[in-house]
Structure formats: structure tokens, C-alpha cells
Amino acid sequence: MRTWSLDDAPAAFRLWGDAEVMRYVGDPHADLARTRAALARARAAQDASGYCVWALQAKDDGELVGACGFHPAGIDSGLTLELVFHIRREHWGTGFASEAARACVDHAFGELGATRIIAGVRHGNEPSMHILASLGFDDVGEDGDERLFALSAPFRPVDIQ
Ligand SMILES: CC(C)(COP(=O)(O)OP(=O)(O)OC[C@H]1O[C@@H](n2cnc3c(N)ncnc32)[C@H](O)[C@@H]1OP(=O)(O)O)[C@@H](O)C(=O)NCCC(=O)NCCS
Numbered sequence: 001m002r003t004w005s006l007d008d009a010p011a012a013f014r015l016w017g018d019a020e021v022m023r024y025v026g027d028p029h030a031d032l033a034r035t036r037a038a039l040a041r042a043r044a045a046q047d048a049s050g051y052c053v054w055a056l057q058a059k060d061d062g063e064l065v066g067a068c069g070f071h072p073a074g075i076d077s078g079l080t081l082e083l084v085f086h087i088r089r090e091h092w093g094t095g096f097a098s099e100a101a102r103a104c105v106d107h108a109f110g111e112l113g114a115t116r117i118i119a120g121v122r123h124g125n126e127p128s129m130h131i132l133a134s135l136g137f138d139d140v141g142e143d144g145d146e147r148l149f150a151l152s153a154p155f156r157p158v159d160i161q
Contacts, residue, residue: 001056001057002054002055003043003052003054003055004039004043004054006036006039008039009032011064012039012055012064012067013032013035014088016038016067016086017035020089021088042054051108053069053070053071053086054068055067056068056096056100065088067084067085068083068084068085068086068097068101069083070082070084070104073118078114079112080115080116081112081114081118082117082119083117083119085104097127097128098131098134101131101135105135105151109153109154114153115152116151116153117137117151118148118149118151119137119150120143120146120147120148120149121146121147122145122146123145123146129147138150
């Protein structure tokens, strides 16, 4: 995973412009300008907060296969992040989302110091629910047209001198 370069726009547009990828996420990007704006926002979020929805690149050939990372959620006193993962359709079912989501969770509870991670999944998006359950997320209920999943930071005993 890495931050975005503006040169990624055509490949990112192939991801977010695909109506099938965006079926449970939102409107597909209609043009490259919308994708460029999304990449600019991700770069600004990374600079401001140290996280964003990152580019997900295959280790073998460097191809951009998707995006995975966090939006701020900010709904409690600690740092709560919202996890998202989007994979190019031709790579579905090959384990990219599971591997990337696990790495994001480890990074959030490690370097980023997050206290809680949430994820909203629209009804019918079974692969996403399966991935979250595999990572230990709890189904915490209904949130509009989504089911809400949550995972709290692992308890770490503190040395008291
Ligand atoms: C959801 C998505 C990210 C999954 O990506 P992926 O790379 O295919 O995911 P993986 O290959 O890592 O894992 C998919 C898992 O779902 C399981 N799965 C697939 N179809 C399923 C179904 N109908 N019901 C239950 N589980 C299912 C697979 O068996 C696999 O689990 P396993 O590794 O335990 O066998 C991808 O389909 C996608 O980009 N969808 C559009 C964007 C989206 O909806 N993102 C989620 C909202 S943020």
C-alpha cells in the first residue's frame, strides 16, 4: 500500500469508474476529473492526518489492483477510523482485500494509535461481511441501509512502576 501520485488517476478511474465495484459504495466516477479530485483529497488527508484510503499495488508487477485504508470517523473520545476496501473486478477472489484489510487494521492499532475501527457494509455485500468477520469485527447493528461492524484495539497491559 502506498500514497497516491496524480499519475495514478487513469488506473484509479478504472477502479472507481466501474459500476460493479461501486454497486455497494456509491456513484461510479463519471470522469477522470472526479478521480483526480478524489486522489487530491486522499493526498491532503495523508498529509494532515497520516492516513487515507491508500493505493493498493501488486507486489509482483506493480499493477494498481485497488484501494484500501481509512476515512476519519470521529465518533468517540479516542481515534475511530472507518475502514474501506475496493478491488478491481478482475482481481476479486484472489485474497487482495483480506490481506490489505488485515495490514490496515495492524497499522491502525499500531502506528496510528487508533482505539476503534468501524466499517459500514450495505445489505447484500456478503464478501465484505465475510472479510470483516474473518478479521474479528463484531456486527454491532443496523445503520441506515448498512450493517455496522466494529473492532476495538487489543488490550495492552501497561507497566506500572
Ligand atoms: C468486497 C471486495 C473488496 C472483496 O475483494 P476480494 O479481493 O475479492 O476479497 P478476498 O479475495 O480477499 O476475500 C473474499 C472473501 O469473501 C468470500 N466470499 C466471496 N463471496 C461470498 C459470499 N457470497 N458470501 C460469503 N463470503 C463470500 C470469499 O470466499 C473470501 O473469503 P475466504 O478468503 O475466507 O475464502 C471486492 O469484491 C470489491 O471490491 N467489491 C466492491 C467494493 C466494495 O463493496 N467494498 C466494500 C465496502 S467498503
